[in-house]
Amino acid sequence: MTTPDHEPTEPQPQSPESEDRVFRSSAGIAGGVLMLAIIGWLGIDALVAGRGRTPWLALAGMLLIVPLVVAFTLRPAVYANAERLRIRNPFRVIVLPWGQISGLRSGYSNEVLDRSGTKYQLWALPVSLRARKRAARQQARAAASGEREASRAVRAGTGGHRAGAFGFGGPGRGAGAGHDGPIRAETDQYMDDLREMQERYENAESAQGEASVRWAYEVIGPAAAGAVVLAILLAVG
Incomplete structure (x- = not known):
């Protein structure tokens, strides 16, 4: 009696559906x-x-x-x-x-x-138009703060190596540093996430x-x- 060279493989479990x-x-x-x-x-x-x-x-x-x-x-x-x-x-x-x-x-x-x-x-x-206006104000304040930081960094850089030693940073720290992206209202950010999912899976x-x-x-x-x-x-x- 001959035996098969390979044992039958067990069926692989199906991958679970992606979570919502x-x-x-x-x-x-x-x-x-x-x-x-x-x-x-x-x-x-x-x-x-x-x-x-x-x-x-x-x-x-x-x-x-x-x-x-x-x-x-x-x-x-x-x-x-x-x-x-x-x-x-x-x-x-x-x-x-x-x-x-x-x-x-x-x-x-x-x-x-x-x-x-x-x-x-x-x-x-x-x-929410109120949330959009609030996000726009926060974005404007963040941009203004970034411009002030950049201006201070430029002025500190002209002061020589001594200013840099006190941690003011160099001119490479531009406006908006520390922000991952524009500030958005909550539901607008949700819509951006859904658009990304559509582009990825359509x-x-x-x-x-x-x-x-x-x-x-x-x-x-x-x-x-x-x-x-x-x-x-x-x-x-």
């Missing part, structure tokens, strides 16, 4: 938690101490309002990995392979466009496919039920 990078608005999350705390406090008080129809109205109102608050504050998020961009908006979930994305743009809102020209807003990354074989859109019935259903119950209670009087 999650982009969210910290201000939106904080605001949502605060709003839910206020709604819970008022609603529970109405349920416990209310009389007549008040507890039922409070319950229906909470059933309507709580899903909407969650949808617009805690729910929005953007998940990105080497294969696709997944956008979780208040009422929809959009999955876009990088190969289907034609661009990411920032104006008064942050948006992504697919190859067909359809535009999707990134609710998780709201544009031609990858694993980043091709069709876009998909799914309605968030887990949000729409409870909110619609609360609206119906509240309308009935108000109509009955």
Whole structure:
């Protein structure tokens, strides 16, 4: 009996999917938690101490309002990995392979466009004009500080070797030393990161496919039920 020259090789485990990078608005999350705390406090008080129809109205109102608050504050998020961009908006979930994305743009809102020209807003990354102005002021101050340092370095360099010995540095320390790049608003920096990921992965074989859109019935259903119950209670009087 002959034996095979080589033993059969065991199948190699598949490489795990790349982990998602999650982009969210910290201000939106904080605001949502605060709003839910206020709604819970008022609603529970109405349920416990209310009389007549008040507890039922409070319950229906909470059933309507709580899903909407969650949808617009805690729910929005953007998940990105080497294969696709997944956008979780208040009422929809959009999955876009990088190969289907034609661009990411920032104006008064942050948006992504697919190859067909359809535009999707990134609710998780709201544009803050105040944050942009603050970042611009910080950038201007950093540039002015760098120019002053360069000017001092040049003056110190003309003082000979003695000035250099005290650590003023040479003329090679130009403006903006110590800064890795321009100062950007938080959501603008997130958009820059997403653009870099698109450029890196858009031609990858694993980043091709069709876009998909799914309605968030887990949000729409409870909110619609609360609206119906509240309308009935108000109509009955």
